[in-house]
Amino acid sequence: MRSFPVRLERAALQGGLIVSVQAPEGSPMRDPQVIAAMAEASLRNGAIGVRLESPDHIGAVRRRCPEALIVGLWKRTFPDSSVYITPGWEEIQAVWAAGADVIALDATDRHRPAGQDLADLVRRASGDLRAPLMADIDSVDNGLRAAALGCQWVGTTLFGYTETTAGSRPPAWELLAPLRQQLPASTSLICEGGIATADQARSALQQGADAVVVGTAITGVDLQVAAYVGAIGR
Template sequence: MPVPSRTQLQGGLIVSVQAPEGSPMRHPDVIAAMAEASLRNGATGVRLESPEHIGAVRNRCPNALIIGLWKRTFPESSVYITPRWDDIQAVWAAGADVIALDATARQRPGKDDLAALIQRSKEDLGAPLMADVDSIENGLIAASLGCEWVGTTLYGYTEQTAQLNPPGYGLISPLRAQLSDQVTLICEGGIKSPDSASQALEHGADLVVVGTAITGVDLQVAEYLKTLNRQSG
C-alpha cells in the first residue's frame, strides 16, 4: 500500500506487536490476532518482527500499514534490527510497507555500510525506510541518507546511551527542528501510558510507537509479579 504522508500520519499510534522467543504469544496466528485487534480499535499501523509474522498479518489484514523488521544476532556486532541486506530483502518480500533498520553508528555484521544498505534498498526495492536511532546526530545522518522515517527506538539501548532511560523525549524537539518537513518523526521506546504517549506528541513527534504496554503480556505479567512479590516479601 502507498505509505501515508507525514501530514496524514500526524498524531497516530503504531502498535508494536511482538513477543519474546519461547512465548506462546509468539505464534503467527496470535500475533496476527493482536495486530487485527489493534487496527480495529484505531491504530494507524503495526510494527512487526520477522518475515513470518509480517506475512501472517498481511494475509489477515491486507490493508494494514506494516512497519517490518527482523531481529538477527551476530557475534561480531551488537546491531540486531534488520542488520544485513538479506534481512532487508526478506522483510520487504514478506509484505512490509516500511522497513525498520538500525541506523546507529555501530559496526554492522560483516562490516556492511549503512549508507550502502540504504542506497541499495531505495534503488533495488524502492522501499521506504524507518531509521531506528539513539541520538540526534544519527537521526539526522539517517535522514540525509534517505530514510523517510526516523524513530527514537534505540535511545537507551546502545552502548553509547545505556546510562539513559527512554522515552527519548530530549531527541524529539531538536530532530524536528532540523529534519526536513517530509521526514516523519517517531517516538518509540519506553512509552508506558497514554499520558507518556501524549507527551511525545507535545515534544514534536508525529507518531508514537507503543509495544510492551499494549501487547507485551509476558513482560507485563512479570513486572506485576515482581512488584507484588516485593511488597509481600
C-alpha cells in the same frame, strides 16, 4: 514495484498510534496467528499501523489484514556486531518480500555484521526495492544522518539501548525537539521506546513526534505479567 503511498507521508501519520506487536523467543504469544490476532485487534481499535518482527509475522498479518500499514523488521544477532534490528541486506530483502510497507533498520553509527555499510544498505533498499525506510536511532546526529541518507522515517527506538546511551532511560524526550527542528520537513519523526501510558504518548506528540509506537504496554503480555507478579512479591 511498490511506489511510496500517500498514507506513509508525514501528514498521514499526524497524531497516530502504531502498535508494536511482538513477543519474546519461547513465548506462546510468538505464534504467527496470535501475533496476527493482536495486530487485527489493534487496528480495529484505532491504531494506524503495526510494527512487526520477522518475515513470518509480517506475512501472517498481511494475510489476515491486507490493508494494514506494516512496519517490518527482523531481529538477528551476529558475533561480530551489536546491531540486531534488520542488520543487513538479506534481512532487508526478506522483510520487504514478506509484505512490509516500511522497513525498520538500525541506523546508529555502530559497526554492522560483516562490515556492511548503512549508506549502501539505504541506497540499495531505496533504489533496488523502492522500499521506504524507518531509521531506528539513538541520537540526534544519527537521526539527521539517516534522513540525509534517504530514510523517510526517523524513530527514537534505540535511545537507551546502545553502548553510548546505556546510561539513559527511554522515552527519548531529549531527542524529540532538536530532531523536529533539524529534520527535513518531509521526514516523519516517530517516538518509540518506553512509552507506557496514554499521557506519555500525548506528551511525545506535543514535543514534536508525528506518531508514537507503543509495544510492551499494550501487547507485552509476558513482560507485563512478570512485572505485576514481581511487584506484588508473589
